[in-house]
Structure formats: C-alpha cells, structure tokens
Amino acid sequence: MLKHPLPRLDKDLELRNLLLPYCRLNYGEIWKDEKSGHKIICGDCTNFSIVEKLFENKKAKLAIQDPPYNFIAFQTFSEEEFCNWSQLWIDNTYNFLDENASLYIWLGAEQKNFFQPLSGFIKLMSKTNFKSKSFITLRNQRGYGTQKNWMSIRQELFYFVKGNPVFNIEAEYTDIPKVLNGYYKIVNENITNNFQRSKSKFIRAGNVWIDIQQVFYRMEENVNGCYAQKPLKAIERIIKASSNEKDIVIDFFSHSGTTLLASEKLNRICYAMDIEPIYCEITIRRLENFRESHKTGWQNSNPFYKEISLDYRLKTYLKNKYKIEY
Numbered sequence: 222m223l224k225h226p227l228p229r230l231d232k233d234l235e236l237r238n239l240l241l242p243y244c245r246l247n248y249g250e251i252w253k254d255e256k257s258g259h260k261i262i263c264g265d266c267t268n269f270s271i272v273e274k275l276f277e278n279k280k281a282k283l284a285i286q287d288p289p290y291n292f293i294a295f296q297t298f299s300e301e302e303f304c305n306w307s308q309l310w311i312d313n314t315y316n317f318l319d320e321n322a323s324l325y326i327w328l329g330a331e332q333k334n335f336f337q338p339l340s341g342f343i344k345l346m347s348k349t350n351f352k353s354k355s356f357i358t359l360r361n362q363r364g365y366g367t368q369k370n371w372m373s374i375r376q377e378l379f380y381f382v383k384g385n386p387v388f389n390i391e392a393e394y395t396d397i398p399k400v401l402n403g404y405y406k407i408v409n410e411n412i413t414n415n416f417q418r419s420k421s422k423f424i425r426a427g428n429v430w431i432d433i434q435q436v437f438y439r440m441e442e443n444v445n446g447c448y449a450q451k452p453l454k455a456i457e458r459i460i461k462a463s464s465n466e467k468d469i470v471i472d473f474f475s476h477s478g479t480t481l482l483a484s485e486k487l488n489r490i491c492y493a494m495d496i497e498p499i500y501c502e503i504t505i506r507r508l509e510n511f512r513e514s515h516k517t518g519w520q521n522s523n524p525f526y527k528e529i530s531l532d533y534r535l536k537t538y539l540k541n542k543y544k545i546e547y
C-alpha cells in the first residue's frame with residue numbers, strides 16, 4: 222500500500238479543481254528554468270501561436286510525442302477525428318524541428334476496433350515530409366486481456382526522421398548480458414563466435430525492447446496522480462540515440478514530465494507543453510524534486526503532499542471520498 226497516494230487527476234475533476242490554486246501556470250503562460258534552459262508552456266499543441274511562443278525562433282533536434290489516443294481522451298473517438306487532430310500537431314512538430322531531426326511517437330492500437338488508429342495514422346505520416354525509420358515495440362511485463370485472447374503486453378513506438386539526424390548506436394546496448402555463443406564465422410582461418418567479434422558484452426535492444434520495466438506504484442519514478450507515465454529508461458534511450466548534449470528536445474504532451482527529467486539527467490534542454498495546468502505543475506515539481514532529493518518520482522508520496530497536508534478542504538475531501546488520511 223502507498224502511504225500518501227493521489228487518485229488519478231483526470232478522473233476526478235473536483236480534486237483537480239482543489240489543486241489548481243497550487244499550479245504556477247495558467248493557459249498560455251511559460252515557466253523558464255534559468256539554470257538549464259528548460260521551458261514548459263501550458264497550452265494546446267495544435268495551436269501554432271502557442272508553439273511559436275515556446276520556441277522563440279529556436280529549433281529542436283528531437284521530438285518525443287505521446288498523445289492521448291484512447292476513448293477516455295476522445296469521447297466521440299474515431300480514427301478520422303484522431304488523424305485530423307494529429308495532423309495539426311504533426312505539422313507544428315515538423316515546423317519547429319531542425320532540418321536534421323528525429324521524431325518518436327507513442328501510439329496505441331485498439332484490438333477490438335481494427336487496431337485503430339494505427340492504419341490511419343501511418344497513412345497520415347506517409348503524406349508528410351518525414352521519412353519512416355523504425356517501428357519499435359516496448360514489451361510490458363504485465364498486460365491486460367481476457368482468457369480468450371493473447372495478453373496485450375506491447376506499446377508501439379514510431380521512429381521518423383527529417384533530413385539526416387544523428388543516431389548514436391551505443392544507446393542501443395541494453396544491460397542484458399549476452400549468454401549465447403553461436404553465429405560462427407571464419408576469420409583468418411579461425412572459427413570465431415559473436416562474443417569475440419561484437420563490440421559489447423550486452424545484447425542490443427533492436428526494435429523490440431524487452432529490458433524496460435513499465436512504471437508501477439512500487440517504483441521510485443512513479444508519479445502518483447498521473448495515469449500514462451512512460452518509463453524513464455525508454456525516454457533516456459531515445460534521447461541518447463537521437464540527440465547530443467545541449468540539443469533541444471521537445472515534448473508536446475508532458476504529463477508527468479518524463480521527457481523533461483530525462484533531458485535534465487542527460488544534459489539536454491527540454492521544451493515541454495501540456496494543455497492541463499496541473500500536469501505542467503507536476504512537470505516542474507518533478508524537476509525540482511529531482512534536484513533537491515535525486516529522486517525521480519514520489520514512490521510513497523505525491524507532488525502535492527505538502528499542500529494537501531496543510532489544506533483542510535483537500536484533506537477532508539480525500540478522507541471522505543477515498544478514505545485517504547493525511
């Protein structure tokens with residue numbers, strides 16, 4: 222059990238409204254970190270002038286986009302609607318990327334609905350000036366499903382490029398040791414195996430990532446209140462592979478602030494955005510908390526712990542509705 226959990230903020234509007242006074246950004250406002258150059262704006266990424274305000278004539282080398290793609294976010298969900306909406310933020314991404322840059326996009330696929338919006342989205346991307354590079358699968362340890370289907374344990378990640386960006390191959394090596402010999406080849410009349418010839422003792426991730434734990438409540442990086450947090454290790458791998466130190470990395474759907482935190486750890490500059498003031502605030506607090514404590518999340522607490530313990534209305538609300546004691 223968690224000591225001080227925070228229920229999902231997207232599911233409880235009243236709780237969100239009680240926390241709003243503690244958020245620094247209103248719609249259209251920017252928070253700048255003088256120390257590193259990171260920035261976060263509260264705004265809609267389909268709105269060109271909001272994106273322009275964030276960039277101030279700069280261009281990014283890498284975009285990591287994790288849009289909402291389920292029935293919760295789009296109550297009248299249809300593939301066409303999702304793709305029309307996506308076209309707008311894809312165009313904004315393209316315009317603010319350097320001529321040589323990478324774009325990664327996380328996307329879901331509805332099993333019961335012909336894997337929407339995958340096919341429509343791929344068609345949309347084929348009409349842009351991005352080039353397709355890879356279709357990565359992140360393998361989750363746990364999944365969902367019934368007894369009548371294969372358990373769903375994958376997350377899809379697209380990799381596109383604009384121009385000819387960097388790809389740092391070292392990022393591909395996992396922490397999984399190679400255990401099998403094999404792959405014999407004759408070199409200078411001697412039979413060699415892959416252990417002798419390859420650069421590393423570890424296996425490469427390739428486009429199926431099996432070495433990354435999905436975030437759950439027992440992990441240090443867990444951010445209570447968020448519902449769609451990506452593992453830090455996956456974002457760090459993308460940043461290491463597709464950018465260099467001091468490059469600008471963008472994330473239009475910041476949420477728990479994973480891209481900003483990974484950028485901080487890897488000495489990149491992150492320009493982040495979220496339409497919800499509460500997730501902008503969580504992003505800022507995640508960075509501040511990391512700088513103060515070296516912790517990547519709030520395993521047994523949450524980003525608003527201090528305010529909740531001092532705010533009678535919040536405390537009473539959580540106690541009455543969820544039986545959570547502060």
Ligand SMILES: C[S@@+](CC[C@H](N)C(=O)[O-])C[C@H]1O[C@@H](n2cnc3c(N)ncnc32)[C@H](O)[C@@H]1O
Nearest residue numbers: 265266287449450451474476477479495496497
């Ligand atoms: C799937 S979550 C992103 C998770 C994130 N990668 C992480 O690791 O925490 C999507 C986020 O996009 C935000 N969002 C939805 N529509 C948006 C829009 N039009 N512009 C900016 N942000 C938006 C939501 O508030 C939500 O926080």
